[in-house]
Amino acid sequence: MPADEDDAVQPALTREALARAALRVLERDGLAGLSMRKVAAEVGVRAASLYWHVRDKEELLDLLNDALMADVEAPPRTGDWRVQLRGYCERYRAHLLGRRDAAKVVAGRLAPGPNLLHLMEDQLDRLREAGFSAADAAMVSYLLGAYVQGFVLQEQSPMAAAETTGTGRRELADAAAERFRALPAAEFPNLVAMADDLTGPDLDTRFAFGLERILDGLAALLPPERR
Amino acid sequence: MPADEDDAVQPALTREALARAALRVLERDGLAGLSMRKVAAEVGVRAASLYWHVRDKEELLDLLNDALMADVEAPPRTGDWRVQLRGYCERYRAHLLGRRDAAKVVAGRLAPGPNLLHLMEDQLDRLREAGFSAADAAMVSYLLGAYVQGFVLQEQSPMAAAETTGTGRRELADAAAERFRALPAAEFPNLVAMADDLTGPDLDTRFAFGLERILDGLAALLPPERR
DNA sequence: TCCGAGCCCCTAACAGTGTTAGGTGCCGTT
DNA sequence: AACGGCACCTAACACTGTTAGGGGCTCGGA
Numbered sequence: 001m002p003a004d005e006d007d008a009v010q011p012a013l014t015r016e017a018l019a020r021a022a023l024r025v026l027e028r029d030g031l032a033g034l035s036m037r038k039v040a041a042e043v044g045v046r047a048a049s050l051y052w053h054v055r056d057k058e059e060l061l062d063l064l065n066d067a068l069m070a071d072v073e074a075p076p077r078t079g080d081w082r083v084q085l086r087g088y089c090e091r092y093r094a095h096l097l098g099r100r101d102a103a104k105v106v107a108g109r110l111a112p113g114p115n116l117l118h119l120m121e122d123q124l125d126r127l128r129e130a131g132f133s134a135a136d137a138a139m140v141s142y143l144l145g146a147y148v149q150g151f152v153l154q155e156q157s158p159m160a161a162a163e164t165t166g167t168g169r170r171e172l173a174d175a176a177a178e179r180f181r182a183l184p185a186a187e188f189p190n191l192v193a194m195a196d197d198l199t200g201p202d203l204d205t206r207f208a209f210g211l212e213r214i215l216d217g218l219a220a221l222l223p224p225e226r227r
Numbered sequence: 228m229p230a231d232e233d234d235a236v237q238p239a240l241t242r243e244a245l246a247r248a249a250l251r252v253l254e255r256d257g258l259a260g261l262s263m264r265k266v267a268a269e270v271g272v273r274a275a276s277l278y279w280h281v282r283d284k285e286e287l288l289d290l291l292n293d294a295l296m297a298d299v300e301a302p303p304r305t306g307d308w309r310v311q312l313r314g315y316c317e318r319y320r321a322h323l324l325g326r327r328d329a330a331k332v333v334a335g336r337l338a339p340g341p342n343l344l345h346l347m348e349d350q351l352d353r354l355r356e357a358g359f360s361a362a363d364a365a366m367v368s369y370l371l372g373a374y375v376q377g378f379v380l381q382e383q384s385p386m387a388a389a390e391t392t393g394t395g396r397r398e399l400a401d402a403a404a405e406r407f408r409a410l411p412a413a414e415f416p417n418l419v420a421m422a423d424d425l426t427g428p429d430l431d432t433r434f435a436f437g438l439e440r441i442l443d444g445l446a447a448l449l450p451p452e453r454r
Numbered sequence: 455t456c457c458g459a460g461c462c463c464c465t466a467a468c469a470g471t472g473t474t475a476g477g478t479g480c481c482g483t484t
Numbered sequence: 485a486a487c488g489g490c491a492c493c494t495a496a497c498a499c500t501g502t503t504a505g506g507g508g509c510t511c512g513g514a
Contacts, residue, residue, distance in 0.1 A: 150377020
């Protein structure tokens with residue numbers, strides 16, 4: 001049984017090939033279904049052989065983490081800082097949303113790989129050019145990262161649940177609203193009254209809302225003529 | 228062998244007792260070391276018996292999730308909306324930081340338990356009182372949740388690493404700065420130049436920075452006289 | 455008083471997990 | 485021709501979540 005069509009192109013079993021194989025397994029079976037044995041099979045090898053190239057499963061996940069960051073496209077370098085930063089966050093979110101369980105893999109993983117480093121470099125460069133101080137730029141980068149990772153982490157779990165249970169996102173949101181409405185009104189007056197507000201707006205507009213608030217807050221850091 | 232000093236106080240094996248046991252195992256062995264067998268042992272029972280009270284490990288984690296949210300103390304209901312909201316986020320962060328792997332457990336877990344519902348209720352109430360519209364209040368709650376969860380998730384992983392490797396946080400940050408400085412300056416000019424800015428400020432000030440930016444952005448939603 | 459029902463726990467096992475020890479063939483160098 | 489190390493292998497270990505089936509225990513009804 002041919003294990004992998006890459007074998008012709010990439011006969012050597014490198015760490016990069018391992019990362020790509022892990023990426024395919026992740027896409028197929030999700031993070032919970034990603035095992036050393038499956039990744040090994042994907043490259044046509046038995047599990048123990050992976051430990052020649054990689055110390056741990058943890059190290060393989062680090063590789064996978066960087067592979068996940070491979071093709072995040074940076075926004076065009078046109079327009080003011082606000083549209084560029086917005087573009088960055090939107091594309092980053094879309095990228096994570098597009099790969100299965102990406103947020104869970106990325107979440108809380110230190111040791112940024114080369115791909116992420118390039119992204120940071122580019123982002124910091126634009127922040128400096130926009131007029132943010134070095135100290136502020138570093139903080140802003142951290143802030144934006146925390147927001148979009150946190151957001152995607154929360155929105156991607158229901159996506160996975162919807163996939164496995166077969167229910168659509170609209171039905172899931174409606175069910176959530178129903179749960180809020182069913183709460184005892186004496187104890188949770190706001191949750192009951194705001195059930196629609198809490199579950200109604202789709203995640204795109206929720207993400208955009210938060211992002212615009214943050215950008216508003218960042219603008220106050222700049223001298224008035226550069227806002 | 229006595230399994231648990233709670234046995235005298237709480238002889239019945241309820242779901243709540245299970246959640247508390249899981250909490251103790253989490254504190255002792257971390258999320259990776261939390262197994263059904265260990266939780267069972269903690270309540271003086273064998274693993275298979277847990278499945279009488281709980282469908283899944285997933286369901287046990289839902290219970291654990293809510294147990295984790297048990298004693299987050301709300302800030303005093305004094306001062307303007309800004310100090311109250313800031314207090315909320317700071318306490319929430321401190322609470323998560325105080326329990327081992329809390330962020331990883333909470334991250335991306337849908338189905339809020341009763342404890343979290345009470346928190347949301349209280350927070351929404353204050354937002355409404357501050358003058359935010361129902362739609363805005365719902366969005367703001369979501370935004371703040373994403374930010375602090377995302378932030379704590381990123382900062383708690385190094386804490387775990389520091390614990391297991393025995394190195395202090397300061398040394399860890401210094402090592403990170405060193406890695407940035409060692410990068411090829413032609414490819415990563417900003418990362419190299421800003422190494423200190425990126426790793427220097429401690430996480431408390433980084434968290435506060437992002438939070439103040441967000442609060443600034445939220446203020447713009449309110450009519451000028453209520454800011 | 456006996457009997458069944460349901461609750462709550464048990465043992466045993468299954469398939470699968472990460473990881474290590476030790477062995478084996480091949481390939482380039484000396 | 486012998487050697488060293490690279491890159492794989494088999495076999496096994498301890499552990500995981502989960503299920504099947506069984507056994508007491510207590511209760512309500514006949």
